[in-house]
Amino acid sequence: MSSRSEAITCEFCIALQVRVLYCITGASSLVLKPKTTDDVSRIMAHCDKRHLAVVPQGGNTGLVGGSVPVFDEVVLSTALMNKILDLDEISGVVTCQAGCILETLDDHVAERGLAMPLDLGAKASCHIGGNVSTSAGGLRLIRYGSLHGSVLGLEAVLASGEVLDCMSGMRKDNTGYDLKQLLIGSEGTLGVVTKVAILCPSRPAAVNVALLACNSFADVLKTLQKGKAMLSEILSAFELIDSASMMAVEKYLHLRNPLSSGEFYCLIETSGSHAGHDEEKLTAFLDSVMEEGSVCDGTVAQGITQQKDLWALRERVAEALLREGYTYKYDVSLPTRHFYDIVVDMRRHLAGAAVLGCYGYGHVGDGNVHLNVTTRQYDADVGHRIEPYVFEWVRGRHGSISAEHGLGFKKRDFIHYSKAASAVAWMKRFKTLMDPNGILNPYKTLPE
Template sequence: MSSFSIERLSRPLAKHVRRFGTKVINNVRTTRGNYAKVTSADVQHFKSILGEGNVLTGDQDVQPYNVDWMKYMSGESRTVLKPKTTEDVSAILEYCNDKMIAVCPQAGNTSISGGSVALFDEVVLSMQRMNNIIDFNPLSGVLVCEAGCVLESLMGHVESHGFMMPLDLGSKGSCQIGGNVSTNAGGIRVIRYGTLQGCVLGLEAVTADGSVLDCLNTMRKDNTGYHLKHLFIGSEGTLGVVTKVAILCPILPKHISVAFIGLDSYEKVLKLFSIARQEFAETLSSFELMDNTTITAVEDNLKLGCPIANVHPFYVLIELATSQPNLNRHLENILEKALDDSIITDATTADQTSTINKIWKVRERSIEALMKYGYVYAYDISTPLNCFYDIVELLRDKLKDVADCKAVCGFGHIGDGNLHLNVATREYNKELSGIIEPFVYGWTSECRGSISAEHGIGYIKRNYLERTKNGKALGLMQSLKHTMDPKCILNPYKVIPPSET
């Protein structure tokens, strides 16, 4: 697949109102917790652990770690720590826990939920130096690596052994595997390989008091009590800092075929999906939906051509992967029948790597194209497939009279019910945000969907978590947090709603 590294795009930063240690973001007021401020003595202690060059305190050095890539969240951290080993992380957390210093773990900082940057002056714990590949076993297909490894580097390493990573993201050139695990990132091939909850065999994590929890199992079967690794997968650094990961990698397929298809209704998208699952049950790895508004943004803002010439309301990208030849011919036969049956209106296929990469760029760079308008309200939800696209049309109608609205569109992973809903405007507007978010999350709750399909809760969605989790579940989450992090120093203000902390 093509390599798209997340850029620091020039966009207006959302305005945060600050008053006496309080921030108001999205009309939600958050007050700084009763944490210690980092002193010069603390900085010297961190330097004694990490060395002079791995403790950043200068404004210019710290600033890139204080802003997320969507320019939505901005923090006020004045200290960035860059550990090299698990022992470094342990020593840092033990000290911070003792001194009551809040810590914000940070991987590639590609989050769109505000979970990877400090909200106030928390110490940023950057994992980028922990980037060693520890082992890859070609017999079992198990990769063991440190949390700071960039996903694209891991993909290249295992591909050289004839294997592939079970996840592929548009941010692969920047995101780190520890962040992927901590947010339970999904990506474009969940339909074939599942989520990271199933692919991660084991991990190592450091808890708030500096204790190292070694659950770095590499066996596919380990039925020995509680599966503690799952506490950290998707917990976004609020329960512990993931330092090492063991991941099961599938065999790299010898043959890949891709189709880019135009359709005239969402109902026909679902018909095509049903056909694809029946005809390509063993080979279907991706089934991606894009609407016309998304494709228009890619064409106009990035100057990437649509793979098919005619304009259609909906587009689908199908990827098949197998070790057997003649895959493309079978795909063409099925599409020809779908065309004869008026299920699809146009299609093109490819089985050459260069052409496949060009087609995937149209999908992978969709959010980048939308960001060129100025500001993007991005929502990552999962819903039943029968109502998957309804919210796009409902929101488009709701915002039809908003002059600043440049685009309302949807794209995503039909195979796992994950819709990326986006509203693009020239600049951020808190009143507009206050209209969109309750509407989107209220509708999602009514559909018994999830307000976060793969990007986590972070800060931005924490006050809407009750739309997905009931009181009992939130109470258990609260109990786990206070058991594992009694002083709440790990990624405070994130995931758990303020009423629950």
């Protein structure tokens, strides 16, 4: 097989990027499925010696082409590296291979009264190695924080085949540089994650889910602020669904919205160890926001079935929009006060274009908005009107152009909208140091 890591012309890069900007597809002549770290080490040493480019691939659930081969790279799948190696019930640390499916891990630790600190809509298929490599955020980041805090240990294979052992189960370890942090979120460009040790919190004994309706985004912000203050330690999720997204879920998926009206809907989850205590706090919070008028309607789920029904209204928005037509998806992070402004401004910016709808939903509790635009079919004019306008808009509010899906291939050339030139230059130096032949997930994350 010839090398795929050689430099390509700028013209060809531009042509390829236009082809896959909104619809990432790829092909490879070879897919390898190692079972052990040693297998990965031997594969990488072989490929590095022959300058064969390699794309690490987990559950392939990303949205920016990070795990897709661009020029017939060798695909290195972690699908068979799916062993749970250890679970320390006292410390709450689970150690596993990178190919373990997130939902499988959660089911396993649940048997010991623990929970994975990460929860995603794609949990039934995404791999923990991919989650770590993209520093996935998810639905409960407001409660458990990011993977930069939850991942205590990590093992990875570098481009040369050398195994970087940063495995540890310690919450406190102040010995030298914390090298694992460099690999978390590196999207497989610095090393192939093979093992992880993750700190799991106790599984909540009491869970409550409420859906609240607000008439304005200002009311949403008041409700969020009040929720953080009054629910504090039991607040595990605070999600937003705008009225357009809610109508799409009702229209295309035939799900039922239990509330009569609202411009915005807040899905709130609390989780704790004492049902009576949590219900008392939730009731006091609901009474307060209803009395002050920031919430105009609301309902609290009665039982697990209703909880799942309410969560479906939020988790299945993306699915509903795919039923409407072609979807342009943007995962950005903004100061909370600007969370919905981007949707309002994008609607104004796209006025007159062949757009079916512009939608905003997501993790308002941590500032991560999912901006979606739909058309009947892919429309190049709409695509070019959105980009780079959306990234310029985010930069103007000091946000991030990628909140939880990484940069991959689609966003790599826009990294300067979120990172200073000096920071990007140092990223390139790290890349050159750790992967001098440029074989690990080329054409991703960093611009040419």
